[in-house]
Amino acid sequence: MCDTCGCNITEGNRHLVEEGGKHAHSEDGSVAVEVLQNLLSENDHQAAHNREHFDRHQLLAVNLMSSPGSGKTRLLETTIDRLKARYRIAVVEGDLETENDAERIREKGVEAVQITTGTACHLDAHMIHNALHRMDLDQVDILFIENVGNLVCPASFDLGQHLNITLLSVTEGDDKPSKYPVIFRAADLVLITKSDLLAVMDEFSPERAEQAVRQLAVEVPVTQTSAKSGEGFETWLDWLEEQIELQKARRSQGETRTPKLQPEGAKLHAGEG
Amino acid sequence: MHELSVCQAMLAQVEAIAKREQASRVERIVVRIGPLSGVVPELLRQAFTIARAGSVAAEAELDTELQQVRIRCRQCGAECAASSNRMICCECGDFRTQLISGDELLLASVELIRE
Numbered sequence: 329m330c331d332t333c334g335c336n337i338t339e340g341n342r343h344l345v346e347e348g349g350k351h352a353h354s355e356d357g358s359v360a361v362e363v364l365q366n367l368l369s370e371n372d373h374q375a376a377h378n379r380e381h382f383d384r385h386q387l388l389a390v391n392l393m394s395s396p397g398s399g400k401t402r403l404l405e406t407t408i409d410r411l412k413a414r415y416r417i418a419v420v421e422g423d424l425e426t427e428n429d430a431e432r433i434r435e436k437g438v439e440a441v442q443i444t445t446g447t448a449c450h451l452d453a454h455m456i457h458n459a460l461h462r463m464d465l466d467q468v469d470i471l472f473i474e475n476v477g478n479l480v481c482p483a484s485f486d487l488g489q490h491l492n493i494t495l496l497s498v499t500e501g502d503d504k505p506s507k508y509p510v511i512f513r514a515a516d517l518v519l520i521t522k523s524d525l526l527a528v529m530d531e532f533s534p535e536r537a538e539q540a541v542r543q544l545a546v547e548v549p550v551t552q553t554s555a556k557s558g559e560g561f562e563t564w565l566d567w568l569e570e571q572i573e574l575q576k577a578r579r580s581q582g583e584t585r586t587p588k589l590q591p592e593g594a595k596l597h598a599g600e601g
Numbered sequence: 602m603h604e605l606s607v608c609q610a611m612l613a614q615v616e617a618i619a620k621r622e623q624a625s626r627v628e629r630i631v632v633r634i635g636p637l638s639g640v641v642p643e644l645l646r647q648a649f650t651i652a653r654a655g656s657v658a659a660e661a662e663l664d665t666e667l668q669q670v671r672i673r674c675r676q677c678g679a680e681c682a683a684s685s686n687r688m689i690c691c692e693c694g695d696f697r698t699q700l701i702s703g704d705e706l707l708l709a710s711v712e713l714i715r716e
Contacts, residue, residue, distance in 0.1 A: 358628045358712045361618055367611045367632065367640075367706045450603050481603035484639040484706070506686040510639040542696040545672065545688040 371485055374453035378460065378488025383584050385465040388575040389473065390568075391487055391587070393511055394495035395504075396477030399521040399555060401429045403495065404472055406555040408436045410565060415469040415572070420459050422451040422476045429474065439463060450481035453488055470572065479504070483511040490575060492587040497522045498532040505540035513544050516588050517551065517567060524554035548588070607640055607706070608648040612656050615711055619657045624713030627658040631710045635668040635703040636685045642667055670703030 366372060382389045392400045401421075408417055419440040421429040430442035441459045443451060456473065465471070473489060475482040494515035496504050499522060505512040512518065518541055520534055538550040549567065553560040578585060611632065619627055634642050642665035649663045672683045674690035675698060681691035685703070689696045 358714050359622065359624065360710055360712045361622055362710045363614070363618065363708045364710075365614060365708050367607055367614070367708050370610050370613060448603075448606065450606075452606065480639065484603060484607070509686045510637055513637065540686075543687050543689060545696055545698040545700070547697060 368485065371453045374457055375486035375488040378453055378456055379490070379584055379586070381460060381465070382471065382488060382490070383579060385468065386576070386579055387465060387468045387471050388491070388572050389471045389487075389489040390491045390493060390571075391473045391475055391482075391489035392493050392495065393475045393479075393482045393514070394477060394497070394521075395479045395500060398477070398495045398497035398500060400474050400477070400495055401432055402555045403519070403521060403553070404433060404474065405436055406558070406561065407472075407565070407568070408433070408438050410561065411470075411568075412436070412438065416467050417470050417472065418463055418465075418468045420451075420456060420463075420471065420473045422455070422474060424448075424476065439467075445476060449476055449478050450485050451475050451487060452485045456487045470568075479508040479511050483514045486586070489587060490585045491516045491571060493517045493519055495519045495521050496537060498525050498529045498534075500532075502532050502534070502537035503540055505537065505544060505546075509544050512541055513546055514587060515546065516548055518546075518548060519564065520550065520552045522554060522556070523552040523559055524557040526552075604640055604644040605648040605652060608645055608652040611708055612652055612658060614708055615658050615661075616656060618711055619713055622713050623715060624657070625716040626714050627661040627711055628714055629662045629664060629712040630658060630708070631664045631666060633666045633668055633705045633707040633709050635705040636670055637700070637704040638706040640706055666709065668702050668705045671701040672698040673701050674698050 394400055404419060411417060417438050419433045419438060421433065421440055421442045422445060423429060424445055424447065427442045430440040433440035441462050443455050443459050445455065451473065473487060492514050494512050496518060498520060520537060526532060534552055541550055551560060551563050553564050615627055615630055634640055645665060646663055653659050653661060670683045670685060671680065672688050673680050674693060674695055676695040677690060677693040679690055679692035680701065688698055690698055
């Protein structure tokens with residue numbers, strides 16, 4: 329009750345007000361409050377809510393991240409062509425401006441919601457939540473989220489997805505994983521795209537690209553694909569279908585999945601907080 | 602440039618803490634940032650000078666404590682310092698290592714003034 333004479337300090341709370349304690353007062357009268365909370369906890373809270381929403385609708389949510397122009401939309405177009413007879417697919421498109429990508433997806437006969445972020449360089453969990461209000465998820469088996477083309481910022485924001493895929497096109501250089509480690513460490517699958525161009529891009533070595541991924545302590549599959557020639561597409565589709573089955577199995581156990589890094593990080597930091 | 606979004610999220614948390622603690626203003630905010638968090642401390646500090654205006658932390662200082670990248674080898678058990686893009690074991694060279702620290706993005710503490 330009394331902060332003046334200290335009569336409210338008991339054996340039970342003394343450690344809080346002593347130097348270094350949670351409510352320690354410094355000489356100038358300021359109060360230090362220990363927090364140890366993730367800076368993005370508000371986003372993470374919304375992301376968890378989105379994930380529950382996806383799980384309730386029994387769908388698999390997949391987040392695609394890459395540089396602009398590395399073939400995310402093209403990958404989705406071919407994937408839709410190949411899978412739409414067997415699975416109900418929907419897409420959330422993220423870009424700074426235009427409906428162009430959503431229109432490309434709609435031409436394939438699939439529902440697409442475009443998020444235009446204006447100046448924001450990434451999607452966040454709140455933007456996804458708003459987009460979900462514009463979709464009928466009862467009609468969806470796989471929801472692809474195509475993040476804003478950017479190899480930096482999207483890696484920091486959980487959207488509620490179950491899986492992250494990081495794309496690396498052969499025109500970008502095989503050392504990209506070394507230059508942008510955060511986004512490649514977040515991947516559950518690394519897709520080397522536009523592999524039909526390897527014949528003319530002799531400076532890109534898929535082996536060196538994979539080596540650069542391994543140097544980040546990343547064990548996930550690294551697969552080559554070409555949405556144009558169809559090369560490597562079976563491997564990618566097999567992986568995706570396996571993930572759909574794994575998600576169904578998790579749902580039947582009442583479980584879910586967060587992208588690779590978050591459980592590891594949360595567990596290791598729990599000791600501090 | 603997502604540092605501004607991160608900064609705004611941080612300030613929302615700080616505002617909530619200040620309200621809970623019935624503080625009139627915030628004097629200091631301490632955050633812990635690892636190189637693998639994807640946030641650049643210098644950019645966060647720059648974003649802070651813009652984002653703090655008009656908030657309870659308008660006159661606050663922002664301290665960014667940079668954390669080191671450290672790994673533990675899942676094969677031989679060694680613990681090593683590492684860098685963001687080279688996280689292989691310093692003892693046996695295996696790449697199957699686990700991150701111990703370096704991806705932090707934590708609001709560590711705030712110093713408040715109650716008047």
